[in-house]
Amino acid sequence: EPEVTQTPSHQVTQMGQEVILRCVPISNHLYFYWYRQILGQKVEFLVSFYNNEISEKSEIFDDQFSVERPDGSNFTLKIRSTKLEDSAMYFCASILEAGELFFGEGSRLTVL
Amino acid sequence: KQEVTQIPAALSVPEGENLVLNCSFTDSAIYNLQWFRQDPGKGLTSLLLIQSSQREQTSGRLNASLDKSSGRSTLYIAASQPGDSATYLCAVPRGGSQGNLIFGKGTKLSVKP
Numbered sequence: 001e002p003e004v005t006q007t008p009s010h011q012v013t014q015m016g017q018e019v020i021l022r023c024v025p026i027s028n029h030l031y032f033y034w035y036r037q038i039l040g041q042k043v044e045f046l047v048s049f050y051n052n053e054i055s056e057k058s059e060i061f062d063d064q065f066s067v068e069r070p071d072g073s074n075f076t077l078k079i080r081s082t083k084l085e086d087s088a089m090y091f092c093a094s095i096l097e098a099g100e101l102f103f104g105e106g107s108r109l110t111v112l
Numbered sequence: 113k114q115e116v117t118q119i120p121a122a123l124s125v126p127e128g129e130n131l132v133l134n135c136s137f138t139d140s141a142i143y144n145l146q147w148f149r150q151d152p153g154k155g156l157t158s159l160l161l162i163q164s165s166q167r168e169q170t171s172g173r174l175n176a177s178l179d180k181s182s183g184r185s186t187l188y189i190a191a192s193q194p195g196d197s198a199t200y201l202c203a204v205p206r207g208g209s210q211g212n213l214i215f216g217k218g219t220k221l222s223v224k225p
Contacts, residue, residue, distance in 0.1 A: 006155075033211050043156070043201065043215040056212055091155060095211045101146065105155040 002026045004104035006092050012110045016081050021107045023075045023092030032075045033093040033101070034067065036060070043091070049075065082111045114139045116204060118216035125192055126224050133187040133219045135202035140180045143210065147176050147187050148201040150218065156201065160187070192223045 005024045013019050025032050034046040047057040049067055066078045075094075079086055089106040115138045125131050135145070144163045148156040160176040162169045162185065168177040175188040185202055199220045203213035 031211050035213075042217050043203075043213075045206070045212050045214075048209065048212055056209055089153075093156075093211065098210050099144075100158045100161045101211050101213060102158060103148075103156040108153075 004092055004094055004102055006090075006104035006107050008107055009105065010108040010110070012112065013082055015084060015111055019079045019082055019086075019109060021077045021079075021090050021092075021109070023077070023104055024073050025075055025092065025094035026096075026102055027073070029094035029096050029102075031055075031095045031097070032067075032069070033095075034077045035091040035093060035103075036088040037091065037106075038085075038088045046077075046090075079109075082109075084111050087111045114142075114204065114206060114214050116202060116214050116216040118200075118202060118219050120219060121217065122220040122222070124222040124224065127192060127194060129192050129223075130188070130190050131192055131221070133189070133200050133221070135185040135187070135216055137183045137185075137204050137214075140183050142180065142204045143208070144205065145176075145178055145185050146203050146213070147174075147185075148203065150199045150201060152199075159200075189221075192221075194223050194225050197221055197223050 007022045032049040037043045047061045048055045064080045068076050091106045092104045093101050117136050119134050146161045147159040160169045162178040173190040178185045199218040201218045203215045206212045
């Protein structure tokens with residue numbers, strides 16, 4: 001069964017460092033998303049991406065964040081200068097056009 | 113502003129029991145509602161998607177209902193098993209955005225053998 005895959009599963013970084021989280025969405029899906037979940041809190045929408053550009057972003061997704069689809073399969077989330085409060089699980093998700101949203105297993109980011 | 117609430121926050125039941133998880137939303141103008149399962153430290157697994165035109169959706173021992181007018185959805189789990197232990201999340205789209213979901217905080221289910 002097709003699935004969304006994410007790497008790395010866990011990344012530890014120092015405050016101020018750049019981090020790139022990678023995702024391979026389901027191959028025929030058209031819309032891509034990043035969500036995050038801070039420990040013990042709700043899953044929160046960060047950004048959606050369609051046709052090689054951002055279609056929506058939340059207030060969390062400030063200038064420190066960027067997304068890219070560098071080739072036909074990968075979808076990346078970059079955090080330019082990490083802060084302690086960026087520590088969270090980051091989930092990638094994709095959808096064909098409408099209907100079910102499929103999530104990856106997540107990347108746990110720990111900022112020290 | 114759409115808000116999603118799930119009650120109870122936690123539930124512990126003996127194996128074999130039928131149970132109901134609740135989800136409520138404040139704005140009834142939704143396109144669909146999706147239920148997810150999340151195991152500790154893991155991703156979200158889609159369980160059921162109910163379109164706004166549907167009243168219920170079934171998958172195996174799971175049945176989800178939707179009452180848009182009252183802003184409620186329920187997830188019914190029949191004959192619960194220890195393997196059902198997980199956190200169950202419901203989510204609705206934000207406005208007209210299909211994949212921009214607003215999540216509830218979840219119900220943490222524990223099924224005791």
